[in-house]
């Protein structure tokens with residue numbers, strides 16, 4: 001009898017879409033039926049905490065803790081994640097060993113009366129709980145009222161319908177995976193809203209040394225996405241000292257060449273520092289680390305602890 005590969009995921013509609021995309025790619029790559037895989041839904045602390053900003057409750061790890069425990073315990077064989085939500089430090093024994101081809105990494109504006117942020121009336125409310133997006137909105141339009149917006153993509157869209165805010169910003173990738181891209185009223189250029197490291201890329205976490213699983217994943221791993229992610233995650237890891245400093249970073253790969261653009265910005269949007277660096281895609285991690293060193297030197301150490 002064939003053993004089934006257990007695919008662990010959160011239960012949000014986006015997480016489920018990502019788990020099913022992974023399953024479909026594995027089926028196609030290996031000529032296996034759906035029954036060769038089982039999608040196992042795991043509830044995480046991040047899903048349960050709804051009353052305060054996650055950056056206060058403990059940060060990124062909240063969406064992965066219970067899933068990683070299940071992976072280490074052998075209750076699941078792979079865990080499918082939004083790479084953007086993954087801490088740079090994983091628990092001992094686990095690694096991100098494969099990435100699916102990256103979806104469009106841009107942020108999207110979803111507006112009601114006004115179709116773009118630029119068209120909003122003075123003082124209009126824009127909902128976002130991301131420190132990076134809040135800072136970028138304030139940089140662009142210091143007059144706007146940035147309000148907290150928690151919950152999954154559907155919850156945020158419902159809040160818009162209820163009139164809680166005039167608009168919100170969501171990852172275009174997530175909306176596309178949910179078949180909700182028709183709600184987008186403006187796609188924001190990468191240089192106006194540089195994305196969070198990892199945005200748009202599905203990452204697959206495995207137990208280090210699980211050769212059978214690694215062999216299966218090679219067939220669905222996208223090499224350029226893996227290189228882009230190595231660069232962006234190295235940039236993030238080298239700057240991660242404070243989770244209160246918004247960090248953006250995006251690496252584009254073309255013909256074996258990597259072009260990285262990074263940004264750090266004060267939460268009020270008034271101060272920011274950028275870095276651009278190119279090099280061979282094989283040197284992805286080194287480029288990310290070097291970019292972090294350069295932008296850190298430009299900004300000065302004070303930049304990272306001044307926002308509490």
Ligand SMILES: NCc1[nH]cc(CCC(=O)O)c1CC(=O)O
Nearest residue numbers: 082084170171173174199200201
């Ligand atoms: N923090 C939630 C989250 N994590 C990943 C995505 C979108 C999908 C992706 O970036 O791959 C989202 C929603 C959003 O930012 O709109």
